[in-house]
Amino acid sequence: MIELRNVSKEFVLHNQDSAVIPVMQGAELQVHPGECVALTGNSGAGKSTLMRMVYGNYLADDGAIVVDGVDLVQAEPRAILSLRRQSLGYVSQFLRVVPRVPTLEVVAEPLLRLRVERDAAIARAEELLMLLNLPQRLWSLSPITFSGGEQQRVNIARGFAHSYPALLLDEPTASLDPLNRAVVLSLIEAAKARGAAILGIFHDAEARAQVCDRSIDVSQFTPRAA
Amino acid sequence: MKDMAPDTGVLLSVRGLSKFYGPRIGCKDVSFDLYPGEVMGIVGESGSGKSTLLNCLAGHLPTDHGEVLFSGRDGGLRDTLQMSEPERRMLGRTDWAFVHQHARDGLRMNVSAGGNVGERQMAVGARHYGAIRDSAIDWLGRVEIAEDRIDDRPTAFSGGMQQRLQIARNLITGPRLVFMDEPTGGLDVSVQARLLDLLRGLVREMGLSAVIVTHDLAVVRLLADRLMVMKDGHVVETGLTDQVLDDPQHGYTQLLVSSVLQV
Numbered sequence: 123m124i125e126l127r128n129v130s131k132e133f134v135l136h137n138q139d140s141a142v143i144p145v146m147q148g149a150e151l152q153v154h155p156g157e158c159v160a161l162t163g164n165s166g167a168g169k170s171t172l173m174r175m176v177y178g179n180y181l182a183d184d185g186a187i188v189v190d191g192v193d194l195v196q197a198e199p200r201a202i203l204s205l206r207r208q209s210l211g212y213v214s215q216f217l218r219v220v221p222r223v224p225t226l227e228v229v230a231e232p233l234l235r236l237r238v239e240r241d242a243a244i245a246r247a248e249e250l251l252m253l254l255n256l257p258q259r260l261w262s263l264s265p266i267t268f269s270g271g272e273q274q275r276v277n278i279a280r281g282f283a284h285s286y287p288a289l290l291l292d293e294p295t296a297s298l299d300p301l302n303r304a305v306v307l308s309l310i311e312a313a314k315a316r317g318a319a320i321l322g323i324f325h326d327a328e329a330r331a332q333v334c335d336r337s338i339d340v341s342q343f344t345p346r347a348a
Numbered sequence: 349m350k351d352m353a354p355d356t357g358v359l360l361s362v363r364g365l366s367k368f369y370g371p372r373i374g375c376k377d378v379s380f381d382l383y384p385g386e387v388m389g390i391v392g393e394s395g396s397g398k399s400t401l402l403n404c405l406a407g408h409l410p411t412d413h414g415e416v417l418f419s420g421r422d423g424g425l426r427d428t429l430q431m432s433e434p435e436r437r438m439l440g441r442t443d444w445a446f447v448h449q450h451a452r453d454g455l456r457m458n459v460s461a462g463g464n465v466g467e468r469q470m471a472v473g474a475r476h477y478g479a480i481r482d483s484a485i486d487w488l489g490r491v492e493i494a495e496d497r498i499d500d501r502p503t504a505f506s507g508g509m510q511q512r513l514q515i516a517r518n519l520i521t522g523p524r525l526v527f528m529d530e531p532t533g534g535l536d537v538s539v540q541a542r543l544l545d546l547l548r549g550l551v552r553e554m555g556l557s558a559v560i561v562t563h564d565l566a567v568v569r570l571l572a573d574r575l576m577v578m579k580d581g582h583v584v585e586t587g588l589t590d591q592v593l594d595d596p597q598h599g600y601t602q603l604l605v606s607s608v609l610q611v
């Protein structure tokens with residue numbers, strides 16, 4: 123469902139003496155349906171960079187990144203947008219929303235964009251927010267003023283609203299209390315059970331051990347200094 | 349689950365569009381495709397040619413080179429630059445809409461709010477007074493203008509209200525493509541947020557396509573699927589909005605992105 127072949131990436135900082143920062147070379151990995159794979163490696167090893175490339179948020183310089191049959195390295199923006207709508211979900215570390223939009227709408231939006239009936243979309247959003255113990259009085263408010271943990275739960279609810287066949291999770295349990303952490307892990311288990319292919323970054327080793335089937339150390343793809 | 353968006357052919361296809369002001373470049377060799385339901389943002393510093401490009405696309409400025417192909421309701425692509433003036437004007441009232449930066453450029457300031465939106469409907473053939481007024485009230489409601497303001501003139505409205513009225517006037521006829529030049533420029537941040545929320549909702553509900561010019565990267569981050577970066581009349585970079593903002597490839601885009609605090 124998610125496959126990387128010989129992926130490389132460098133950053134060129136044009137306004138800083140055109141400094142070239144090679145961050146990845148020859149990256150290979152596969153995530154099959156029903157599997158959760160963890161990306162590991164030291165800070166700066168390139169975990170987030172790899173995940174962002176899989177989402178099409180960073181460009182890869184070389185290789186192939188195939189998700190649900192679409193090669194993100196070659197695809198037109200339009201194909202990537204459609205892939206993101208239907209097949210590829212991403213729970214980023216931080217929530218980014220349009221001001222003034224109520225939490226319920228934020229969570230239901232991925233479904234509404236897929237033209238799911240409004241009632242069904244809102245019902246699913248309510249179900250997830252309930253599960254993640256977000257107080258009901260917050261549902262009609264914009265999440266912009268929420269605490270870090272509350273925003274993170276909104277972000278997770280939004281990421282799990284639609285049953286994406288491929289899902290990317292960047293630190294989904296960070297800044298959560300034990301109770302909600304357990305809820306998130308059970309959501310991940312449920313997504314695996316329905317056949318989702320999941321790629322995750324977890325600094326929380328216990329969480330990783332609980333939901334991930336294997337780990338890939340990203341530092342093996344770090345280019346050696348010339 | 350299937351994506352139900354009517355994802356057919358291209359809606360707008362721009363090929364090698366150039367515009368010169370005498371020896372000076374307005375915009376040069378611009379090409380892109382826009383599909384139904386897509387929102388494209390155009391960013392760049394002041395004087396980079398954003399408004400020039402938008403006005404050429406909309407047929408408000410004569411173009412020196414290139415084609416602006418638009419897919420009509422019959423499905424065929426036609427070069428709008430070759431259309432007769434009446435044909436293009438009709439397009440501007442039906443399938444196209446243009447939201448100006450300054451609401452007063454897009455409104456009739458001496459006509460009531462209801463008249464401003466009703467006039468548009470009559471221009472496309474609506475005749476029944478009651479129906480026109482009902483739909484005017486409906487649209488004023490959608491842009492959050494209270495029904496009891498329907499007989500007020502735009503001069504009595506705040507800047508944000510004028511902008512919302514302009515949007516209602518433009519969208520009431522159900523266009524398929526909207527051009528916007530700095531639609532949130534000059535408004536307070538809180539008013540901007542409201543307008544953004546409104547625009548996003550309308551784009552989604554109506555399946556609109558839009559080309560939005562702005563210098564505000566936060567605005568395009570929230571509204572645009574795709575981004576085009578202009579400098580000195582040239583397009584220097586294009587791509588998915590979040591990709592261009594988070595992993596800019598061109599030195600100028602890197603400068604643009606790193607000059608703002610956080611987007």
Ligand SMILES: Nc1ncnc2c1ncn2[C@@H]1O[C@H](COP(=O)(O)OP(=O)(O)OP(=O)(O)O)[C@@H](O)[C@H]1O
Nearest residue numbers: 133143145164165166167168169170171172594595
């Ligand atoms: N947009 C960018 N522009 C320039 N360099 C970047 C960019 N994003 C990441 N990098 C660099 O790429 C390298 C890998 O960073 P990345 O964020 O992927 O690491 P990580 O493994 O996720 O680390 P952490 O565990 O700290 O989150 C770092 O040297 C980082 O500075």
Ligand SMILES: Nc1ncnc2c1ncn2[C@@H]1O[C@H](COP(=O)(O)OP(=O)(O)OP(=O)(O)O)[C@@H](O)[C@H]1O
Nearest residue numbers: 369373374392393394395396397398399400401563
């Ligand atoms: N009518 C005109 N005659 C001559 N030059 C013009 C005319 N209109 C614009 N220009 C020039 O063309 C260039 C592009 O202008 P344009 O208005 O398209 O920029 P812009 O990107 O919209 O800028 P801003 O962000 O300030 O609105 C500028 O150098 C401008 O001075």
Ligand SMILES: [Mg+2]
Nearest residue numbers: 169170171323
């Ligand atoms: Mg990281």
Ligand SMILES: [Mg+2]
Nearest residue numbers: 398399400529
């Ligand atoms: Mg301008």
